[in-house]
Amino acid sequence: MFSGPPPSDYFAIFGIEKKLALDVEDLQRRFYANSREWHPDRHARAGAAQLAYAEAASAMLNDAWRVLRDPVARAEYVLKGEGFNISEQRGRDVPPELLEEVFDLNMALEEARNGDAAAKAEVAIALAKFERILSEIDSARDGIFVAYDAAPSREALGELRSLLNRRKYLQNLVRDARAALV
């Protein structure tokens, strides 16, 4: 360390292979170990150049930790690296198989916001359903992670991307529903 620029690849920063399924506890141990080495506080008495290097390396490490510890952010990072478009816009398309239920929920949300108690109960039922779908998506995602790590393919990544788009849409919906029930 402290020669040449810090690695810009998030996996390389932790000294691990690029993988979608990660042991977050192991990642945390590596994060702490690297922090002990790179954090500017460890170089407070060094020259300006070394301090600046420590700051840059540490900032990169923090960024990498923030992204890789979260399965969704991690998947998006890998997708982006492989040239997939993961812009915000894609999370706004309604998953076709849920069109009807989403429409019903939005109606109920509108009524619940206007103080309709019956609508609130409807929202609660829909919320439970969408939360269940969300956790199904997460297990499907973990399945793709393991499959991709064993045999990387663009098909798997394409599937992952549409799964994440659906997830993002559902998550916004769940967030709105929870807010309406408070």
Add this chain to the structure above:
Amino acid sequence: MSLFQIDFGDEPKPHKVVGIDLGTTNSLVAFMDLTAPKVIPGVDGSPIVPSVVSIPEHGEPIVGAHALERLITHPDRTIYSVKRLMGRGVSDVQDELKLFPFHIAPGSETVIQLSLGGKRFTPPGISAQILRQLKRNAEAYLGEPVDHAVITVPAYFNDAQRQATKDAGRIAGLQVMRLVNEPTAAALAYGLDKRENGIVAVYDLGGGTFDISILNLHDGIFEVLATNGDTHLGGDDFDNLLLRVALEDITAEWGADLSGDPVAVQTLRRAVIEAKHQLSTLAVTTIAFHYQGRGYRREITRDVLENLITPIVNRTLGPCRNCMADAGVTPEQIDEVVLVGGSTRIPMVRQAVRALFKAEPHTELNPDEVVALGAAVQAGILSGHVHDKLLLDVTPLSLGIETMGGVVSKLIHRNSTIPATAAETFTTAVDGQRNVLIHVVQGEREMVRDCRSLARFDLKDIDPLPAGMAKIEVRFLIDANGILNVSAKDLRTGKLQTVEVKPSYGLSDEQVEAMILESFAKAEEDFNERQVREARVEADRILNAVDKAKGDDAYMELTDGERALVDNSIAELLLAYHGENHHLILDKLEALNKATMKLAELMMNTAVRGALKGTKIDA
């Protein structure tokens, strides 16, 4: 490390780095003694320096306990709670100004200018006076120059407030090695003898600010998971409520409105603060106020105080819940809760914390000292004396830039571990455009107008090219102090661009430099001379107190021998007083203190008996 380890002189001798808690009400300085942090007492023996600065007509500013006295005698020349004004513009502090007797000079939009005795002072300039006093205390105690420090700030301080604190340090002649968040510092102080692993919540309710931080402790790593707070919420607000009630009461009783009389207001403020403190241990007390021959007494119960402050205490709960949500923890997952700040002595505050976190909060360490102790530990980390600990803190507020239509584009999200960085590429909108203006804001809201403007800067001297061809990469780095640094690079040429950041609030670099030069000119006074003067001031105080005590009945309870010893000690102190040896003055001062110890105890007992009589409640 062995004590006998030979110093080969490879590394320069480490600077002595002190830790400073620059508080709204009180400030303290601490240092890392061989293995544990220790607070440093001033000449009066107390480590607590009230954060009050008084500007006399002639001579140097007065800081601390003596300035606190002058708050009553010279309210127009004395400043308190200046921390509330740090990094703010005049429009931010309208509510405060109604209660402060300060005069604000015109031109206070970006930096508040306080007008005192015909001179102007900025909040960093006033804070620098407090820091200078702490530096002097540390130098006198440690017997060596001190010019490196770690200073604590509320975790929820924004960039401008942090920068203002750093400026204050520079003006005071201190190299600020690090700004540390107060709750994090407290966790560091507690972590010394507490559990090694677990999740800890730090609830910090001070004089003027409220912070909540949740940390993960892991073998000496203190990783902040999330922080939240309110930089305008604290014990001052309790005082102001009580003050308002008492003022209304007096208006009704006396038919005179005292709110425009600064001497009366400050005297009454002192009385309500006293009552507030007593209600932390007593169920009922009296606000007693005498002014211009008239007296006002009002009995106040703890219930009344609690009813009064409930809305303010409740305002701390929202940030606590948001902090837990951001940290991704439930109350059940929190292993320890730590209380920091004088306002956590209030039983009702403790009760609220207990109910929210479902845990018995820690109060073992003195809530007034714990932040300074933690700052000293961080100072030890930076100077290489503490090896096994490391703080990983976060930025409390999201950082973004203004885009089309006044919308904020977030670049670094709140609760990101710092140092944190983000890069954004900018281009030109019209052919031949030579500069791009960038506006940086801090806050969680979507629109620029709802966030805090942080700075504007101009990317200059861009090569004239067709629109959209120029590519300038701007890198935003929030350093370990939580302060933003900006650099820019022309991606086509690889050339670094000049960035002139114009902060929206705060002093310019030139202004800070000018204040440093000014302070150097004044600082040439001899170190020894200053110490002698300070020792004499302290001697005056004690001599006055003893003189008064001689009139007390308790004095007659002393034996002849004891009385002779007191007189003898006074004579010896007076002899030393007129010499130039401050050590001798302090020695004789201590001797007099010892000689009057019994007298003080007797007087204290009488006072306690009186107080107990006064608080008897009919069952």
